[in-house]
Amino acid sequence: KKAKMVVDKEYRISEIDKRIYGSFIEHLGRAVYGGIYEPGHPTADEQGFRQDVLELVRELNVPIVRYPGGNMVSAYNWEDGVGPREQRPRRLELAWRVIETNEIGTNEFADWAKKANSEVMMAVNLGTRGIDAARNFIEYCNHPSGSYYSDLRISHGYKEPHKFKVWCLGNEMDGPWQIGHKTPDEYGRLAVETAKAMRQVDPSIELVVCGSSHSNMPLFPQWEATVLEHTYDHVDYISLHQYFGNREHDSANYLAKSLEMDRFIRTVIATADFVKAKKRSKKTINLSFDEWNVWYHSNEADRKIEPWQIAPPQLEDHYNFEDALLVGTLLITFLKHADRVKIACLAQLVNVIAPIMTEKNGKAWRQTIYYPFMHASQYGRGIALHTLSSSPRYDTKDFTDVPYLESTAVYNEEQDEVTIFAVNRHLEESLELECDMRSFEGYQVVEHIVLHHEDLKARNSAAEEAVKSTTNGDAAVDDGIVRATLLPKSWNVIRLS
Numbered sequence: 001k002k003a004k005m006v007v008d009k010e011y012r013i014s015e016i017d018k019r020i021y022g023s024f025i026e027h028l029g030r031a032v033y034g035g036i037y038e039p040g041h042p043t044a045d046e047q048g049f050r051q052d053v054l055e056l057v058r059e060l061n062v063p064i065v066r067y068p069g070g071n072m073v074s075a076y077n078w079e080d081g082v083g084p085r086e087q088r089p090r091r092l093e094l095a096w097r098v099i100e101t102n103e104i105g106t107n108e109f110a111d112w113a114k115k116a117n118s119e120v121m122m123a124v125n126l127g128t129r130g131i132d133a134a135r136n137f138i139e140y141c142n143h144p145s146g147s148y149y150s151d152l153r154i155s156h157g158y159k160e161p162h163k164f165k166v167w168c169l170g171n172e173m174d175g176p177w178q179i180g181h182k183t184p185d186e187y188g189r190l191a192v193e194t195a196k197a198m199r200q201v202d203p204s205i206e207l208v209v210c211g212s213s214h215s216n217m218p219l220f221p222q223w224e225a226t227v228l229e230h231t232y233d234h235v236d237y238i239s240l241h242q243y244f245g246n247r248e249h250d251s252a253n254y255l256a257k258s259l260e261m262d263r264f265i266r267t268v269i270a271t272a273d274f275v276k277a278k279k280r281s282k283k284t285i286n287l288s289f290d291e292w293n294v295w296y297h298s299n300e301a302d303r304k305i306e307p308w309q310i311a312p313p314q315l316e317d318h319y320n321f322e323d324a325l326l327v328g329t330l331l332i333t334f335l336k337h338a339d340r341v342k343i344a345c346l347a348q349l350v351n352v353i354a355p356i357m358t359e360k361n362g363k364a365w366r367q368t369i370y371y372p373f374m375h376a377s378q379y380g381r382g383i384a385l386h387t388l389s390s391s392p393r394y395d396t397k398d399f400t401d402v403p404y405l406e407s408t409a410v411y412n413e414e415q416d417e418v419t420i421f422a423v424n425r426h427l428e429e430s431l432e433l434e435c436d437m438r439s440f441e442g443y444q445v446v447e448h449i450v451l452h453h454e455d456l457k458a459r460n461s462a463a464e465e466a467v468k469s470t471t472n473g474d475a476a477v478d479d480g481i482v483r484a485t486l487l488p489k490s491w492n493v494i495r496l497s
């Protein structure tokens with residue numbers, strides 16, 4: 001089968017915001033305790049942070065990490081996680097029905113993020129709490145000194161303010177499972193008043209208001225419209241969350257699910273712009289896709305977990321090769337919307353629906369999905385280009401006209417490099433790609449990275465990395481035309497310079 005692309009350096013979508021390669025650490029399962037933090041582990045540093053995990057996080061080049069939740073934030077008292085450790089309370093954590101020891105809190109996580117070369121995307125609790133706790137918390141984190149909460153932070157050993165820039169106004173407040181679930185009007189009113197108070201403390205922050213928990217929520221997209229009508233002038237981003245799975249064991253259909261994400265993004269853009277028009281506003285609200293990933297493998301195991309344990313193995317999806325392919329198509333989808341999606345967080349980062357797994361007292365290892373994320377994060381920086389493509393198509397249970405070729409290109413002017421990202425969704429046949437790149441005169445192929453496995457269900461483990469990328473693709477340029485074989489079911493990164 002044949003597919004074509006045209007990539008021209010002048011056809012630009014937008015500068016890519018590097019924060020689309022963000023991720024997420026929630027106080028959930030073994031993400032924090034036994035994940036990033038395991039005092040006594042052979043690689044633990046003086047604060048108990050595992051350096052083997054930090055190395056893998058740094059390799060992913062994650063510019064921002066959302067924290068501390070997630071559902072957990074909706075009943076979280078930030079005060080529990082600061083100050084002398086021996087005085088911190090053990091709490092019933094209601095979202096995931098575990099015991100939270102509060103050994104790690106805001107200050108320790110800020111330290112960890114620095115070590116990971118990341119910023120923190122902080123969240124306030126708008127489930128059980130509201131304006132008062134939020135304004136105190138931001139004063140504690142961001143105010144330099146000379147006030148009750150900023151001086152409290154200093155007394156806890158943190159002289160410099162953390163200067164957290166991006167803040168989430170609660171989490172998934174449209175979800176009936178959320179502690180403190182609200183109607184769109186209840187949430188919209190609380191969010192706008194909280195936003196105003198937080199900005200009084202620190203006008204330099206950016207705020208993310210909660211959109212729908214996924215695109216099949218009953219109120220979507222009316223939720224977005226109502227919430228933005230309340231908050232439009234006082235927030236910067238609206239959030240989107242979506243998880244995918246192959247419960248039906250239909251891989252052709254599964255690999256087309258990035259089209260669902262594409263439709264979700266388009267609908268949220270349309271809704272935000274509708275409110276913009278209604279308000280005669282000059283301001284544009286951008287998108288923060290701050291939870292996305294594959295999540296379904298662990299559902300059954302999670303139902304068997306006894307409540308009120310400390311850091312049980314919750315949401316430990318063990319990813320296979322087809323999950324990595326889907327993740328590749330989702331990353332390409334963000335790049336195609338680089339003009340409006342400015343933040344995205346792979347949910348999550350360690351152990352909990354994560355690219356990085358850890359063994360207690362043992363190894364940290366890479367899941368299959370680690371690879372496409374790492375490649376996009378490393379090479380998908382610069383300008384997202386509008387590409388033209390033509391590809392044979394197929395129909396599935398939920399989608400029609402699905403192109404076998406999912407692709408895009410990124411131009412990094414500074415490094416004088418252009419990268420094509422491409423997935424061949426065909427399960428049996430190669431695609432012979434012909435890509436017109438004549439505007440990139442003189443560019444040669446640096447490498448053609450391929451992630452491919454014969455078995456869609458192949459998985460990695462601590463013992464063996466069965467699924468890992470190679471650089472044995474055959475891409476070559478001739479007279480400005482790149483020709484490459486895209487193997488059946490493969491993720492491809494073709495770098496030219």
Ligand code: AHR
Pocket residue numbers: 026069070071072171172213291347348
């Ligand atoms: O990432 C796991 C959970 O998924 C988060 O806590 C919640 O926000 C979402 O439902």
